[in-house]
Amino acid sequence: MPNILIVDDEKAIRKSLRDILEYEKYIVDEAADGAEAIKMIKNKTYDLVLCDVKMPKKDGLEVLEAAMDINADLPFVMISGHGNVETAVEAVKKGAYDFISKPPDLNRMLITLRNALEKQTLVTETKVLKRKVTKTRDIIGNSKAIKKIKDTIDKVATTDARVLITGENGTGKELVARWLHEKSNRAGGPLVEVNCAAIPSELIESELFGHEKGAFTSAIGRRIGKFEQAQGGTLFLDEIGDMSLSAQAKVLRALQENKITRVGGDKDIPVDVRVIAATNKDLLKEIDNNAFRVDLYHRLSVILIHVPSLNERIDDVPLIAEQFVNEICEDYGITRKIITPKGMQALQTIQWDGNIRELRNVIERLVILCEQKINEDDVDSYVIGGRAKANSLDDIFSRYEKFQEFKDYMERLFIEHKLQKNGWNVTKTADEIDIQRSHLYNKIEKFDLKRE
Numbered sequence: 001m002p003n004i005l006i007v008d009d010e011k012a013i014r015k016s017l018r019d020i021l022e023y024e025k026y027i028v029d030e031a032a033d034g035a036e037a038i039k040m041i042k043n044k045t046y047d048l049v050l051c052d053v054k055m056p057k058k059d060g061l062e063v064l065e066a067a068m069d070i071n072a073d074l075p076f077v078m079i080s081g082h083g084n085v086e087t088a089v090e091a092v093k094k095g096a097y098d099f100i101s102k103p104p105d106l107n108r109m110l111i112t113l114r115n116a117l118e119k120q121t122l123v124t125e126t127k128v129l130k131r132k133v134t135k136t137r138d139i140i141g142n143s144k145a146i147k148k149i150k151d152t153i154d155k156v157a158t159t160d161a162r163v164l165i166t167g168e169n170g171t172g173k174e175l176v177a178r179w180l181h182e183k184s185n186r187a188g189g190p191l192v193e194v195n196c197a198a199i200p201s202e203l204i205e206s207e208l209f210g211h212e213k214g215a216f217t218s219a220i221g222r223r224i225g226k227f228e229q230a231q232g233g234t235l236f237l238d239e240i241g242d243m244s245l246s247a248q249a250k251v252l253r254a255l256q257e258n259k260i261t262r263v264g265g266d267k268d269i270p271v272d273v274r275v276i277a278a279t280n281k282d283l284l285k286e287i288d289n290n291a292f293r294v295d296l297y298h299r300l301s302v303i304l305i306h307v308p309s310l311n312e313r314i315d316d317v318p319l320i321a322e323q324f325v326n327e328i329c330e331d332y333g334i335t336r337k338i339i340t341p342k343g344m345q346a347l348q349t350i351q352w353d354g355n356i357r358e359l360r361n362v363i364e365r366l367v368i369l370c371e372q373k374i375n376e377d378d379v380d381s382y383v384i385g386g387r388a389k390a391n392s393l394d395d396i397f398s399r400y401e402k403f404q405e406f407k408d409y410m411e412r413l414f415i416e417h418k419l420q421k422n423g424w425n426v427t428k429t430a431d432e433i434d435i436q437r438s439h440l441y442n443k444i445e446k447f448d449l450k451r452e
Contacts, residue, residue, distance in 0.1 A: 002047035002117050003027045003335065007037040007063060008079075009055045013102075017050065024110065034058025038066045044372070045336040046074065048116055053080035053087060061091060068095045071336075073123055075116040079104055124330050139175060140323050141316035145308040149176060156303050157183035162255070164300045165278040167307030170357035173278040174238065176305055180276055181234040189233025194226050196247075197239035204247045206263050209254075215264020227260050230273045240300070241281035241292060251275075252296045275300065310352040310359060318344045320356065324363040325374075337367055339374045346379035412447040415440070424451045 004026050008014050011032070018028045029044070031037035035057040041049070049067065053060035064076050078091045081102035088099035097116040100109055139150060156163060157180050165173045174193070181191045199207050206215075210225030226235060237243070243251070254260045255275060259268045277300045286292035310317065321339060329336045339347070352358055362383050370378045400406035415433070422428045426444075430437040443449075 005046045007031045008052040034063040048075045143313035161302045163303045170355035171307040192230035193236045197242040201244040211263035212265040237277040240277040241279035310355045342376040346376040
């Protein structure tokens, strides 16, 4: 059921409203003044706030402003015995859903609360649907490197200059490419993505340039390639460092002449495409190793954007983690959870080898497994401890070369653990692990297990 916070300095009114709302099956909390209300909104997630205007310490409008800074989507219904049109208008301007005069009409109040909650549900569902439809998310962070990236995007996006984005896996190179497209004059055209690492070298040319019927054995019809599909828009070549040299040569020609030829064809096809490329490799080293064309590198790297790893901007972890918590809770339709300050500090101590992608997976795990507040113990149990366990398993895997040796080791650990758990009661242990008691005795003898 929805969780509602009642904020009023009059105890009798709070009690009356609580009785009414609890009778309607709402979960209710109370705050006696504005300062207490702000503190509660910071530390707990509410579905709606029913707030008086005139209160000590902080009045209702101040509470409303502070709450909008914490959660701009939180529905506020203002109530006041000193209500006037000016106050009501000001409250709505600052983000309140509605304004009710005291003493409130019971039916009108309940209808208002229900409508406010239904509207909030629709807002949340719309957000989730938009997020599923589009992959373009905000670039989150206040670090110097992120600010530089945003500034570069603003300067470069409106041009047709080619951009080469570098950075480790999971840092958000695709997101940078998407914003370059979204802010460009080509935003109305398609954004076509090609993962060069995921396509076999013998098929990459057909994927990029298309092919004519009969060009090779399985070419049963004409196929339009990614360059033609991106006509008038943007072509994003992800992991371009994994592209074959022969395909690189054809991409270079396409960039030089703005035209392509389908595999098996002899007709030049003009293309109007902006190319953005990304790689997690050091292309200069690839050039030294004769694995990447130097002329293509210079064609692609008109503008260079390097996306730093998450470990290089660890101060951005709280902002990114909070965003992921909100998104995941909305996607699962659960009450928004809170990461405590110490929990956030624990997240900042982790070495994020998988960068943003790994952080999102970790946050999803914590949201699913933890209670309302995610603290440092949760991070230790479900993240840091899990890593240590994975590392210890790696040690075990590397210790044994033969499957039977590994199997005996794990079987011994399992039986010893179950015997200790059951106080070395062999009958109970045999029943629990579903083997015959005589068989268990044989295992105890085989592994030379002894009760301590």
